[in-house]
Amino acid sequence: MRAVLAIAATVWFFGASFGLLARSSGLGIVAPLVMSATTFAGSAQFAVASILGTSGGAAAAIAAAVLLNARYVPISISVASLFHGPRLRRLAEGQLIVDESWAISSRGDGRFDRRLLIGAGLVLYAAWLTGTAVGVAGGEALGDPKDLGLDGAFPALFLALLVRQLVGRRARLAALLGAGIAFALTPFTPAGTPIVAASAACLLGLRLGARARREP
Amino acid sequence: MTVWLVVAVVGAATIVFKASGPLLLGRRRLPELVVGPVAVLAPVLLAALVVTQTVGGDNELVLDARLAGVGAGAVAIAARAPLPAVVIVAAAATALTRLVA
Numbered sequence: 001m002r003a004v005l006a007i008a009a010t011v012w013f014f015g016a017s018f019g020l021l022a023r024s025s026g027l028g029i030v031a032p033l034v035m036s037a038t039t040f041a042g043s044a045q046f047a048v049a050s051i052l053g054t055s056g057g058a059a060a061a062i063a064a065a066v067l068l069n070a071r072y073v074p075i076s077i078s079v080a081s082l083f084h085g086p087r088l089r090r091l092a093e094g095q096l097i098v099d100e101s102w103a104i105s106s107r108g109d110g111r112f113d114r115r116l117l118i119g120a121g122l123v124l125y126a127a128w129l130t131g132t133a134v135g136v137a138g139g140e141a142l143g144d145p146k147d148l149g150l151d152g153a154f155p156a157l158f159l160a161l162l163v164r165q166l167v168g169r170r171a172r173l174a175a176l177l178g179a180g181i182a183f184a185l186t187p188f189t190p191a192g193t194p195i196v197a198a199s200a201a202c203l204l205g206l207r208l209g210a211r212a213r214r215e216p
Numbered sequence: 217m218t219v220w221l222v223v224a225v226v227g228a229a230t231i232v233f234k235a236s237g238p239l240l241l242g243r244r245r246l247p248e249l250v251v252g253p254v255a256v257l258a259p260v261l262l263a264a265l266v267v268t269q270t271v272g273g274d275n276e277l278v279l280d281a282r283l284a285g286v287g288a289g290a291v292a293i294a295a296r297a298p299l300p301a302v303v304i305v306a307a308a309a310t311a312l313t314r315l316v317a
Contacts, residue, residue, distance in 0.1 A: 002298070002300060003298070003299035003300060005300070006299060006300030006303050006304075007299075007303070010303055010307075026219075031220060031223050034223055034227070035223045035226070035227060038223070038227030038228075038230070038231060039223075039226055039227050040230070041230055044226060044230065048222055048223075052218070052219065052222065057218075058221050058222050061222045061226075062222055062225050062226060062229075065226040065229075065230075066225075066226065066229050069226075069229065069233050070233065071261060072230065072233035072234045072236075073233050073236050073237075074257055074261075075237075075257070075261070076233065076234050076235065076237030076238060077236065077237035077240075077241065078237070078257050078258070079237060079238075080237035080238055080240070080241035081241070082238075083237075083238035087239060090235065090238040090239055091231075091235045091238070091239060094234045094236075094237070094238040094239065095231060095234050095235070099265065103258065106258045108258075110256075110258075146314065147311060147315075148307060148311055149281070149306070149307035149308060149310030149314065150307055150310075151269075151282055151285075151310065152270075152282040152284070152285020152286060152289075152306050152307060152309065152310025152311075153285060153289075153303045153304075153306045153307035154269050155265070155269035155270040155282060155286045155289075155306075156285055156286050156288070156289025156290070156292075156293075156303065156305075156306030157289075157299070157302065157303050157306070158262050158265045158266045159262075159266045159286060159289055159290060159293065160293050160299055160302045160303075161262055162259060162262035162263055162266060165258050165259045165262060166259060170256055171256055171259045172259075174259045174260045174263075175259035175260065175262070175263040177260065178260035178261065178262075178263035179263040179264060181264070182263070182264035182267040182268050183267050186267065186268060186271060186272050186273070186276075186277055187275065187276055187277050188275060190274055190275060191268070191272060191273070191274050194264060194267070194272070195261065195264045195268055198260060198261075198263075198264040199257060199260050199261055199264065202256065202257075202260040203257070
């Protein structure tokens with residue numbers, strides 16, 4: 001749980017910087033808050049704020065954000081078995097799935113811890129929303145999140161979570177493939193595409209591989 | 217008006233994405249065909265996230281202070297530092313590099 005609090009503090013500052021960026025991009029005060037409450041996914045929200053702020057159109061902003069968040073389809077499928085009860089409850093609890101809560105609840109063998117996922121999700125949701133509120137209300141006092149080095153903290157966090165997952169040859173090979181595809185596509189595609197392409201390619205490759213083994 | 221259209225569409229799409237697994241599959245066991253790939257989804261996605269958040273840009277590779285942050289973070293990870301320490305070390309290294317450069 002100490003790890004969750006460290007992540008929550010980072011997420012809080014990032015929420016504040018989103019609020020600040022959204023406000024200065026002309027999104028107003030209420031819209032960024034509504035967006036943090038409904039979308040609750042940092043990278044997509046940053047993309048929207050920066051595209052709208054640099055006079056990009058609604059279509060470009062929507063396309064970028066939808067592409068960035070498409071990864072939540074495979075992510076939510078991977079934890080689907082943790083959710084039960086009425087439809088509305090599953091719909092609501094599903095919203096607590098976010099990169100960090102999902103990664104920290106992973107046990108490394110394809111299984112996930114429901115209490116960690118929901119608990120971390122709730123803490124991070126609160127951090128993201130209050131951070132956004134402080135940001136739109138005047139986060140100038142907090143300084144530029146880049147000065148605090150927060151943009152370098154997130155990849156290191158994901159690296160730490162990745163290292164715990166590298167059990168066995170299959171996982172190592174998959175990680176290498178994912179990194180390679182993402183790296184190869186980054187110079188040529190809009191943000192978000194490399195992640196979706198990497199996961200799609202790996203899922204497809206593994207399925208074909210499994211089928212080839214089964215059919216001699 | 218544009219702002220609210222974007223907020224509404226992106227919000228609705230993300231809610232559907234995040235609910236797709238829990239709503240469609242619920243408690244049911246994953247089909248056999250999906251179990252294998254899903255087990256390695258975490259390493260694939262995390263590795264792709266590390267790459268895109270370290271050198272990612274829009275249609276370009278961006279090499280900046282984030283690299284130093286991830287490098288310092290990797291050293292902390294190799295030294296078996298706890299997760300909060302890794303995050304702090306990486307942020308500090310990124311900020312310092314940016315300050316000096």
